[in-house]
């Protein structure tokens with residue numbers, strides 16, 4: 001295996017030395033690009049007191065491209081789909097398709113920047129748990145319900161948290 | 168109308184011509200390059216051609232070099248007006264999606280904020296350089312080696328040159344972005360300007376970068392579109408606007424010979440307007456299972472029931488067994504085709520049908536659709552078969568050249584005939600989608616007559632390709648006559664339909680404005 005870039009070494013060291021409150025990220029011993037992540041649900045959100053497991057992987061061209069990250073714990077959230085994939089601007093690169101001949105030449109712009117870090121990404125995800133955005137949905141059925149009957153949707157999110165995200 | 172008058176009357180139709188003459192308000196190439204510099208443009212200028220038909224639109228073909236020179240010229244012009252260097256002007260123009268007027272207006276009002284939002288702070292004229300900064304750590308790779316070369320845009324966000332290069336390579340190569348690459352810092356919207364890119368982009372990526380810049384120029388302009396043919400690098404300029412697409416079908420032809428619709432970039436679909444094409448293709452896709460059986464390549468002879476396989480494009484079938492002659496499309500007697508009561512192309516609404524019988528109604532609506540779909544699909548299929556047959560014939564002819572003494576030039580009539588067949592079948596195909604949505608009125612009969620005439624002309628020409636190769640040389644004159652007759656019939660049909668479309672005479676049973 002190729003030597004780990006200094007950037008990843010330093011980031012990992014810092015994650016260990018100064019952990020973010022409510023978040024932990026531990027690299028696998030046999031693959032230092034693969035992290036087990038835990039995020040505590042923010043207080044006063046439907047995910048409060050839940051502990052969510054995620055997996056995070058740093059691709060070869062990281063940090064030029066964003067880390068790959070997904071929820072392993074089942075979660076009821078308009079921006080997270082059944083497979084645990086997350087709809088978050090900062091997790092996407094911008095993809096223009098200038099060689100495509102159709103008039104729709106631009107897919108939604110992403111906001112990934114190589115100056116962002118694992119730490120900032122995980123904080124963004126935690127913030128997303130505190131502020132679900134049904135207007136930019138990934139899980140359409142959940143978003144639909146969120147818009148139609150927010151109270152009921154929040155109730156379901158609470159139940160799922162109790163059931164699947166036990167500390 | 169007599170086909171000879173038709174050619175004369177073309178001259179008068181030019182006055183009422185409607186596509187592309189609209190005053191452009193978006194700084195289109197049209198007004199800039201036609202008047203100021205007529206030599207810059209590419210040839211193919213249909214303006215110059217007298218007697219433009221109602222179905223023709225003005226367009227120009229641009230080579231990659233033309234596109235480049237148009238960009239450069241526009242940059243120079245605006246640069247002089249704004250008093251900004253050309254690099255900065257280029258960024259400003261790209262930033263405002265090549266809307267020259269908007270840029271000049273905005274710049275005159277508040278130059279600083281325009282420069283700022285385009286990523287050009289004060290002193291953008293200064294040449295960029297890389298720098299060694301004492302005690303520097305790169306925030307991307309965490310390298311803190313002394314004497315590390317670094318770079319920062321005017322925003323001051325500094326990274327090592329290696330990271331900067333990698334970042335730009337990622338944007339250019341993998342993400343296809345060039346004109347609006349931002350500073351690598353999260354949330355910093357400073358645009359990486361042309362000079363910085365020149366300094367930092369690896370040589371092997373420079374050409375790709377140039378291509379991308381050129382592409383944004385075309386992508387950003389409503390009156391420019393890339394030719395959709397695979398690997399074609401030409402662009403077409405045409406002034407027809409989206410809102411006009413219910414009244415005109417803007418077919419353009421690229422220098423690569425590909426003919427396509429400027430409105431929707433699909434292959435030529437005259438006379439059907441874009442939105443009908445869209446709805447028709449959707450319908451065919453939805454109903455494909457029901458309709459599948461009819462496009463099969465074998466049918467039974469209506470007289471002796473022996474199986475007949477269609478191996479050429481011609482729809483005049485002669486049963487090998489019983490010599491019965493019939494029409495492949497309607498299975499009717501061929502002898503009745505070409506007479507006054509020929510009705511192979513027209514769907515007869517059965518007026519006597521009981522309107523209250525829902526099942527019969529829905530059956531009739533399916534039959535009606537199948538009537539048109541059958542003919543649409545058949546011309547598509549026939550065009551392919553015509554082509555196959557031509558290819559075979561051409562190979563044989565090439566072989567015959569030595570024995571018959573005919574030169575390459577002399578066998579070109581076959582190529583011309585084959586081209587005409589392809590184009591006419593393409594038109595015929597779309598006349599059936601057009602007819603499917605057309606509401607009957609006193610003009611539909613003229614349309615159907617034109618359709619029928621073109622169809623007969625096409626079948627007559629198509630039939631000649633089935634003659635033994637040895638006989639073809641002797642049929643040269645006849646074939647050339649039939650070819651020009653086909654083309655003439657096509658012009659008549661297209662001109663008539665386009666004329667009525669323009670004046671809103673056609674009534675359709677669906678909405679034809681684009682966006683429907």
Ligand SMILES: [Zn+2]
Nearest residue numbers: 322324350355
């Ligand atoms: Zn910056």
Ligand SMILES: [Zn+2]
Nearest residue numbers: 305308327330
């Ligand atoms: Zn660096």
Ligand SMILES: [Zn+2]
Nearest residue numbers: 394399421423
């Ligand atoms: Zn082309």
Ligand SMILES: [Zn+2]
Nearest residue numbers: 428430431441
């Ligand atoms: Zn079209």
Ligand SMILES: [Zn+2]
Nearest residue numbers: 468471486489
């Ligand atoms: Zn027969």
Ligand SMILES: [Zn+2]
Nearest residue numbers: 494496497511
């Ligand atoms: Zn027929």
